[in-house]
Amino acid sequence: MQPILEIRGLEASVDDKPILRGIDLTVNPGEIHAIMGPNGSGKSTLAQVLAGRETFTVTAGHVRYLGADLLARAPEERARDGVFLAFQYPVEIAGVSNVYLLKAALNAARRHRGEPELDAMDFLALVRSKLKSMEMPDDLLYRSVNEGFSGGEKKRNEILQMALLEPRLAILDEADSGLDIDALQVVARGINALRAPERAMIVVTHYQRLLDYVVPDYVHVLSQGRIVRSGGKELAFELEARGYGWIDDAVPAAAGAR
Amino acid sequence: MDTDTARIDELISREYAHGFVTDIEADSVPPGLSEDVIRLISAKKNEPPFMLEWRLDAYRHWLTMREPDWSSIGHPPIDYQDIVYYSAPKAKKEGPKSLDEVDPELLRVYEKLGVPLKEREALAGVAVDAVFDSVSVGTTFKTRLAELGIIFCSFSEAVQEHPELVRQYLGSVVPRGDNFFAALNSAVFTDGSFCYIPKGVRCPMELSTYFRINAKDSGQFERTLIIADEGAYVSYLEGCTAPMRDENQLHAAVVELVALECAHIKYSTVQNWYPGDRDGKGGIYNFVTKRGDCRGAHSHIAWTQVETGSAITWKYPSCILRGDHSVGTFHSVALTNHRQQADTGTKMIHIGRDTKSTIVSKGISAGRGSNAYRGLVKVLKTAEGARNYTQCDSLLVGDRCAAHTFPYIEVRNPTAKVEHEASTSRIGEEQLFYCRQRGLSAEDAVSMIVSGFCKEVFKELPMEFAVEAQKLLGVSLEGSVG
Numbered sequence: 001m002q003p004i005l006e007i008r009g010l011e012a013s014v015d016d017k018p019i020l021r022g023i024d025l026t027v028n029p030g031e032i033h034a035i036m037g038p039n040g041s042g043k044s045t046l047a048q049v050l051a052g053r054e055t056f057t058v059t060a061g062h063v064r065y066l067g068a069d070l071l072a073r074a075p076e077e078r079a080r081d082g083v084f085l086a087f088q089y090p091v092e093i094a095g096v097s098n099v100y101l102l103k104a105a106l107n108a109a110r111r112h113r114g115e116p117e118l119d120a121m122d123f124l125a126l127v128r129s130k131l132k133s134m135e136m137p138d139d140l141l142y143r144s145v146n147e148g149f150s151g152g153e154k155k156r157n158e159i160l161q162m163a164l165l166e167p168r169l170a171i172l173d174e175a176d177s178g179l180d181i182d183a184l185q186v187v188a189r190g191i192n193a194l195r196a197p198e199r200a201m202i203v204v205t206h207y208q209r210l211l212d213y214v215v216p217d218y219v220h221v222l223s224q225g226r227i228v229r230s231g232g233k234e235l236a237f238e239l240e241a242r243g244y245g246w247i248d249d250a251v252p253a254a255a256g257a258r
Numbered sequence: 259m260d261t262d263t264a265r266i267d268e269l270i271s272r273e274y275a276h277g278f279v280t281d282i283e284a285d286s287v288p289p290g291l292s293e294d295v296i297r298l299i300s301a302k303k304n305e306p307p308f309m310l311e312w313r314l315d316a317y318r319h320w321l322t323m324r325e326p327d328w329s330s331i332g333h334p335p336i337d338y339q340d341i342v343y344y345s346a347p348k349a350k351k352e353g354p355k356s357l358d359e360v361d362p363e364l365l366r367v368y369e370k371l372g373v374p375l376k377e378r379e380a381l382a383g384v385a386v387d388a389v390f391d392s393v394s395v396g397t398t399f400k401t402r403l404a405e406l407g408i409i410f411c412s413f414s415e416a417v418q419e420h421p422e423l424v425r426q427y428l429g430s431v432v433p434r435g436d437n438f439f440a441a442l443n444s445a446v447f448t449d450g451s452f453c454y455i456p457k458g459v460r461c462p463m464e465l466s467t468y469f470r471i472n473a474k475d476s477g478q479f480e481r482t483l484i485i486a487d488e489g490a491y492v493s494y495l496e497g498c499t500a501p502m503r504d505e506n507q508l509h510a511a512v513v514e515l516v517a518l519e520c521a522h523i524k525y526s527t528v529q530n531w532y533p534g535d536r537d538g539k540g541g542i543y544n545f546v547t548k549r550g551d552c553r554g555a556h557s558h559i560a561w562t563q564v565e566t567g568s569a570i571t572w573k574y575p576s577c578i579l580r581g582d583h584s585v586g587t588f589h590s591v592a593l594t595n596h597r598q599q600a601d602t603g604t605k606m607i608h609i610g611r612d613t614k615s616t617i618v619s620k621g622i623s624a625g626r627g628s629n630a631y632r633g634l635v636k637v638l639k640t641a642e643g644a645r646n647y648t649q650c651d652s653l654l655v656g657d658r659c660a661a662h663t664f665p666y667i668e669v670r671n672p673t674a675k676v677e678h679e680a681s682t683s684r685i686g687e688e689q690l691f692y693c694r695q696r697g698l699s700a701e702d703a704v705s706m707i708v709s710g711f712c713k714e715v716f717k718e719l720p721m722e723f724a725v726e727a728q729k730l731l732g733v734s735l736e737g738s739v740g
Contacts, residue, residue, distance in 0.1 A: 051695050055687065079697040091692045095710030101696065104706065108697035144710065161696065 002067055003028050004169050004200040005050075009061035011225075012049045019045045021225035022061070027169070030197045034211055034236060035204045037222035038244040043204045044088060046222070047173040050202075051085040052078050065169065079105075080112035084167035086158040088174040093145040098157065101145050102127055106164055130163045134190050152183035159190035170194065171202045176210035188213030208240035286345040291338055293317065296445055299344050303414050303448070306421055316434040316444030323438045329601040330630040330662060331570050333506070333543065341508055343446045343479070399463065407456040410465055413481055416452035423454055427485055431514035431551045431578070439510040439545040439572075443479045447512070450480035455490035455521075464720055466495035482513040486521035488554060493524040493720060506534075506569060510545045519554030519581065524562070526719050527575075531567040536596050536625075541569025548575035552584035555610070559585075562718040565592040565600060574632065576605035579613035579641070586615040589715040593708075594627030594659070603633035603664075608641035608674070617648040620712050623659035630662040637674040644674040653711050654684040655704065 005027040012020040019042045027033055037043050049056050050063065052075030063070040070078060093101070106126075107117040118126065127141065134156050146154050155175055162170055172191065176184055191201070191214050203214060211219075211233065219235040220227045223244070229235065239246075287298055296317055300310040325336070403410050409420060417424050434444040451467040467482065486492055496513075509531060515523050525548075534541025544567075550559035561575040571594075577586025588604040606615035621629040629652065637644045652661035663680050685707050693703035709716070709728055716724045 051691075053691055075691060075694040076697050076699055079695050085695050087692065087695075091686075091689050093689060093693075093707055093710055095713035096706055100706070101693070101698075104698055104702065105696035108699075108702075112697070165696075 001028060003064075004066060005070075005202075006064040007050075007061070008063070010046075010049070010058065010063060011060040012045060012056045012058050014045075014056050018059070019056070019225055020049065023222075023225075023227060025220065025227065027200045027202065029168075029200055030195075031218065032195065032201045032203060032214065032216045034216035034219045034233075035202060035222055036206070036208070036219060036236065036239060039206070041222040042225040043206075043222050044173055045225075047085060047171045047202070047204050050171055051075060051083060076108070079165075080109045082109075082166075082168035084162050084165055084170045086155075086162055086170065086172040086175050088177060090146045090149075090154045090158055092147040092149075094147055096145050097142050098145050099124075099127065099141040102141075102161060102164055105161065109165060127160075127164060130160055133163065133193060134160045135186050136160060151178040152180070152186075155179060155183065155187050156190065159187055163190060163194060166194075166199075168198065169200050169202070171204070173204045174206065175203065176205055176207065184210065185213060208236045211236045286342050289340050289342050291317075291341070291343055291446065295343055299446060299448060302344065303417070305417055308421075308425060309417060312429070312434065313445050316441050317446075319435040320438065320441035320445055323435070323441055325438050329572055329632065330628065330664075331572060331599040331601050333570055333599075336506075336508060336543070338442075344448055403461070403463075406459050406462070408459060408461055409452065409454040411452055413447070413450040413452045413483070416483075420452070420454070423485065424452070424483070427483055427514070427516055428481075429514075431516060431549050432512050432547050437547060440512050440547040443481060443510045443512045443547070447479045447481040450482045450511070451484075452482070453484045453492065453494065455484075455486045455492045457487045458489040459487075460490070461492040464493050464495055466497065468497045478507075478509045478511070480511050482511070483516075484514070484523060484525070485516045486518065486523050486557075488519045488521060490518075491522045494526070495720060496525070496527045497530070506541055506543050508543050508545070509568075511547070513546070513548040513575075515548075515550035515559055517550065517552050517554060517557035517559050517581075517584075520556045521554060522558045522560075523550060524560045525550070525575070527561075527563040527565070528719075529563065529565045529567050529571070532569075533567045533596065533598050534569040541598070542567065543570045544568035544572065545570070546573040548573060549578065549605075550576065550586070551578045552581050552586060552610075552613075555581040555583055557581050557584045558587075560587040560589075560718070561604065562589045562715065563591070563602075564712075564715070564719070565590070565602060568600075569598060571598075571600040571602050573602050574604055576607070577615060578607045578609065579615065579644075580609045581613075582610040583612045583614075584610055585613070587718075588615075588617045588619070589718045590619045591622070591712045591715045592620070592629055592631075593622040594624070594629045596625040596627060598625075599628045601630045601632055603631045605634040606636070606646060608635075608637040608644040608646070608671075610641060612643040612645075613641055614644070615646045617646070617650075618714055619648075619650045620715055621650070621652045621661055622655065622708060622711065623652070623661050624655035626658050628660040628662075630664060632664040632666075634666040634668070635676055635678075636667075637669040637671050637676065639670045641671050642673050644671060644676075646674075646676045648676075648678045650678075650680040651711070652680075652682040653708065654682065655708075657684075 003026050007023050007025040010020055010023040011018065023046060035043050035046065045056060049058060058071055065083065103123050110117055131138065136156055140153065146157060149157060175187055179187060188210065203216060216233055219231055219233060221229040221239065287295055293314060296313050297310065300313060400410060432440050435441050453465055455461050484494060515525060517523050531542035531544055532540065552559050559577050563575060565571050571592065575588060579586050586606050590602065592600045592602050594600045603619060604617055617633055619631045621631055623629040631650045633648065635646045635648065648665065650663050654661055661682055665678055667676055669676055685704060689707060690700060690703050694700055716728060
């Protein structure tokens, strides 16, 4: 079986300040990997480097996505090829309706795959069905992208986009931050509904609570730009009970346990 | 960050699509300005004596004036003796009496520009007056409009056919000596459009003027006068293009609008004069005076402008809210790219009771463009209960452009309410990355973000124009990210 993602010796920096100091990780189809770690450990950087954010410079290592070099490609090419990043802080775009962005995004991917673009009617039918599953009101489609959205609406909007774009690799950056328990459950249901044998997910989170609902296959702990510990879902509970201080004290595990 | 800026820069470069020159034999006077030239222009147009006197008065006044220097724009001195003040496509006879007599070459020019003049091909519901260099070359749908009593013709024709209306209203909103460029225009204007909507008539179609500068070294000085009599309604569109030339060309127009009691005039402009090249070589200097007079109670004048062209844009479409309960609105999108400069805004002069004005200005600066909003809201003592709402938003694309806002507010009546809101934002790397992560190209992302920014103004434009404006913005920005 071909892995969806293979990260080897990945190092990245911003303004010459190293953030990632050698990440190794392999993600196979159908798997959910949780990346945990204290603030500043490099979790969000990893997510953004994989999506192609140019504020970070990759200084070493390589990443293969479905067997091909990922880092050489522009962010939009990665996206059209099925790499999706749910943003921790989704940006607001005034005057651009949510539905317009969604349609442009879906049709960009369809064009790339050589499929015909969806017309307005077919698109609306599709997006409405997804909307229902995310328990989002219709009017969210016609409001400006993320403008005036509550924290919960922004996060649900990210998952809605994911549901629509059906990525092969979904990277969820702090999908749970700022959510109350009801909103958290909605988001979690949305994520779980997208679990599929051909799809992999990387769930970046600071707290264990999202993992009560979205149960990962593997948990990795990031500290100072390295994976210092990897394990099954139990590792998350251990972290919850003992805090990240325990990890920092621990001897770094062999980097990239898998 | 640097790569991002570089990409935005690439996106902003794209070629001007209307830059072709048409080889048409022209009847031009030699460059230079003097009383003799003015007499010659007036004679060529066979004008009644009052027009010549009016022009000469304006010229004498102009001689005493200096070019204004209070705006934020800069340019090398303009040599007013080096400009051709009259250039007309040579007509076989006196002048075209109907479209059938118009030189087919000229008709092809307008077709190429997407403005077919032949009535059967004309956009349904839009009557067009086409002004080529100094003269009007044809007006469509004239007879249909005449049935309703609407006069829509070239200015020259109005001077011949309706001298009493011209005499009554010409200069009644923008006086001869109003400002340097208006005085120059008054002295030498060669044509333009004239429109009169009689009492109680709602003009059933959009009226439009399409201006085209073609001849080399010529200036374009057109004058538009629109009068909406009591209870009348008209929506008027103006479009402009010019060939690509290395020399700067002067365009100094005057537009006067008169709205009598309960009349409503909607005036929309999509200005796409040649902006010059990347390095600021060539392009049109656009010094325009546009003013509307809400003379009657409950009258309404609405200016909407999308300014994407010209090397320099200097214009402040204004409303004099004289009638009680009259309403003035101004919606503007101004885009400057490369080395374009725009100093634009409006003046709202509240004179009548319970007068209302709304200003929505959207400035977009890209490349090394410089964009200034300059607006005056003035409430006179008599303007009991006046209201104004102003919103000025600036959007910066890249990090070498500039945006300025100069609001002037003068209030002499304590019951007035004046609100001003302003914002400046930048198309950030973050917004761009978000859109690209969703699979949009950087180019599509910028153009999507920019049209979102302009949405409030675009929705004020008539349908066909809104589409054109959106495309124009896309064209003007394309190439800035890639």
